[in-house]
Amino acid sequence: MSGADDTKRTAPARSDNRARGNKTGPSGGAWFLLAVAVLYAILFAAMPELASEALRRLGQLARHIVPILAVVFVFMLAVNLLVGRAWITRHMGARAGLGGWIMALAGGVLSMGPMYAWYPLLSDLARKGAGAQLIAAFLYGRAIKLPLLPIMVHYFGLSYTIVLTLCLAAFSILSGLVTARLATVIPAAEPPRRQAQGDS
Amino acid sequence: MVKQRSQRRGMHGSPMIGRSRFRQTFLRTASGFLRSLPVIAGVLALTSLLTVAAPPTVLAELLPLQGVLGPIFGALAGSVAAGHAMTSYVLAGEFLSAGLSLATATAFLVAWLTVGVAQLPAEAAALGLRFAVWRNVVSFALSIATGISVAAVLSVLA
Numbered sequence: 001m002s003g004a005d006d007t008k009r010t011a012p013a014r015s016d017n018r019a020r021g022n023k024t025g026p027s028g029g030a031w032f033l034l035a036v037a038v039l040y041a042i043l044f045a046a047m048p049e050l051a052s053e054a055l056r057r058l059g060q061l062a063r064h065i066v067p068i069l070a071v072v073f074v075f076m077l078a079v080n081l082l083v084g085r086a087w088i089t090r091h092m093g094a095r096a097g098l099g100g101w102i103m104a105l106a107g108g109v110l111s112m113g114p115m116y117a118w119y120p121l122l123s124d125l126a127r128k129g130a131g132a133q134l135i136a137a138f139l140y141g142r143a144i145k146l147p148l149l150p151i152m153v154h155y156f157g158l159s160y161t162i163v164l165t166l167c168l169a170a171f172s173i174l175s176g177l178v179t180a181r182l183a184t185v186i187p188a189a190e191p192p193r194r195q196a197q198g199d200s
Numbered sequence: 201m202v203k204q205r206s207q208r209r210g211m212h213g214s215p216m217i218g219r220s221r222f223r224q225t226f227l228r229t230a231s232g233f234l235r236s237l238p239v240i241a242g243v244l245a246l247t248s249l250l251t252v253a254a255p256p257t258v259l260a261e262l263l264p265l266q267g268v269l270g271p272i273f274g275a276l277a278g279s280v281a282a283g284h285a286m287t288s289y290v291l292a293g294e295f296l297s298a299g300l301s302l303a304t305a306t307a308f309l310v311a312w313l314t315v316g317v318a319q320l321p322a323e324a325a326a327l328g329l330r331f332a333v334w335r336n337v338v339s340f341a342l343s344i345a346t347g348i349s350v351a352a353v354l355s356v357l358a
Binding site for chain 1: 222225226228229230232233235236237238239240241242243244245246247248249251252253285286289290292293296302306310313314316319321322323325326327328330331333334335338339342345346349350353354357
């Protein structure tokens with residue numbers, strides 16, 4: 001499982017210049033953020049109360065997501081340090097076996113916070129060879145919320161909760177299989193590599 | 201040979217991650233992570249705006265959730281709505297109390313958790329546009345299928 005020589009390998013990337021890390025201007029993400037900021041500015045001029053409320057809500061959400069992003073970063077670092085591309089390709093690649101499906105589903109069930117907090121890690125894994133089917137299964141499996149199961153039982157009853165949970169587990173695999181037939185994952189551009197120094 | 205081995209292993213013979221390699225990997229991970237932050241921040245701002253401008257209850261009122269097509273419109277409302285998972289449980293419970301079908305309430309709940317219209321830009325940036333669109337389309341269809349399946353299984357069990 002060691003990824004000792006992983007940093008020396010080149011990850012598959014998008015064919016355009018952006019994917020190769022050759023971009024010089026702001027990224028698409030920066031433009032997207034700018035567009036949202038402009039939308040907020042327009043809203044502040046037209047409907048200040050709505051914009052203020054949205055901003056207050058943004059503060060609440062940000063406080064909630066920052067710790068989760070920290071956890072995601074630690075996961076990413078651990079994967080980059082300890083898990084090699086060969087291991088990911090073998091166990092989580094396009095030909096992954098039952099273990100890969102179990103890992104994807106368990107990861108989805110255990111992952112916390114909003115879905116978008118996990119995109120950087122998934123993009124990282126995809127760059128290292130994780131299959132589209134397992135990424136889709138991970139994202140669908142997130143619908144099973146272990147900490148919230150008691151609340152679901154309270155609202156809908158035990159039999160509903162059991163049937164829904166089993167359906168979600170089965171459909172997460174179906175979601176992975178169907179999505180992988182329709183599309184492949186094209187991960188975000190890999191950060192430009194620095195010149196190795198010392199004992200790398 | 202001995203020197204090479206000593207470079208690869210720590211003082212006690214355990215595999216060692218060199219400080220320089222850790223630093224290099226840390227910087228590379230941080231760089232990739234930081235580059236994804238603008239999209240996440242944008243989605244966060246968009247989600248906040250959506251929850252304030254179009255609350256799920258308003259969305260549910262706007263859509264014809266009664267009838268045979270209820271699960272489809274329920275999934276549609278769940279796809280556009282955003283917020284904490286527990287809110288979806290509460291709303292789905294309210295839908296049931298209001299007399300909507302179990303399939304509709306379930307489709308709404310599952311679509312809320314698996315489909316993300318507001319998150320699409322972030323998903324497309326991280327995993328590719330084609331994958332993001334198809335995954336959301338498949339999840340939308342499966343949320344309707346889940347709603348119908350759960351209602352059918354429970355009616356058989358009952």
